[in-house]
Amino acid sequence: MASLGPIGVFDSGIGGLTVFRSIVEQLPGYDYIYLGDNGRAPYGNRSFNTIHQYTWECVQWMFKQGCPLVILACNTASAKALRTIQQQDLPLHHPDKRVLGVIRPTAEVIGNYTQSKNIGILGTRGTVQSGSYQLEIEHFYPDLNVYQQACPLWVPLIENGEYNKPGADHYVKQYLGELMAQANGIDTILLACTHYPLLYDKIKAHLPANVNVVAQGDIVAESLVDYLKRHPEMEQRLAKGGHRKFYTTIDDTADFDHHASQFFGETVTSQSVDVNEGC
Known part of the structure; x- marks a missing residue:
């Protein structure tokens, strides 16, 4: 029988710890590994190919x-790399492994938060340009109007x-002013970057x-x-x-x-790694 392994939680930096915290709260008994690619963060302004390669x-x-x-636990990686990983990389190299993202789970429930049917999306430039949220939300809630605003300075x-x-x-x-100017009646705003909950207040x-402000941690x-x-x-694995x-x-x-x-809510002690070591 194959040995048991931990759940991996990945982000381009530290924002994914807001999602990781919620996961641990709901599933505390499992083993976990968190990896932040801080040495190459932020991912938001990088190309599809680069984000896929790094992820x-x-x-x-x-x-x-x-x-x-x-x-x-990264919206940019979920928007620009997940589909290729799921459809091409895993079947070819790791058919027994699974990789999940944060966009689809959020899109499945976001319609429950709005009465006006006008939703705002705040994200990195990469997430916004990918159009991933618009496509996913339309799949589950074709009657919703989705307005997006990139916030390139928030992650730095x-x-x-x-x-x-x-x-x-x-x-x-x-950035909020630019979003709200796009339409009257936006009553729900999704923080489509795992960093943004630290700006919640x-x-x-x-x-x-x-206006409802929706973070992703509990949803994911x-x-x-x-x-x-x-x-x-x-x-069982x-x-x-x-x-x-x-x-x-990072070193x-x-x-x-x-x-x-600060993100995770308790003391974190990490190790520095080179993800390409031995490749």
Whole structure:
């Protein structure tokens, strides 16, 4: 019988820890590996090919650590790399492994949050340009109107620890204004980047009180719970010791640990890795 392995959770940086935190809250008994590709972050402005290359390298590294299942807790990677990984890479190289993303689970439920049927999407330039959310939401809710706004400066602000400082308010107000100007009656805004929950309070402060702001952590976690119930053959391959390991592709783990602890909600101690070592 094959040895049991951890669930892998991947992000281009530290934003995916907001999703990882929700997953651990709902599925605390499993083993996990978190990998942040901070050395090459942010992914948002990179090409499809580059994002696929980087994401696939990180996924393969997690497979080598024994993960039979990897969650792309990154909207940009989910938008620009997941389909190719699922349809081409896995069947050819790892047919027994699975990789899941964050876009489809969110699209499946986002219609439950709106009454006006006008939804705003805030994301990286890569996520917005891919059109992935518009396509997925239309599949589940063809009657919804979806408006998108790229926020290219938000991830750098967050990654550099500036998200809770007064200077961030200018850029929050700017991008929200550009989104809300696209249509009257937007009553639901999706934070389509796992970094953005750290700006949640500032975002709410610059919006009318009746506008819902939806983060993805709990949605993705609930979807994973459902996935494991529907796929017992995968659930039985997962280690259940409650262990968590954190990895980053930058040398300065102290800096990563400091910011990651804020995102994850508890102390994080990581190791630096080269995902291409041995390739």
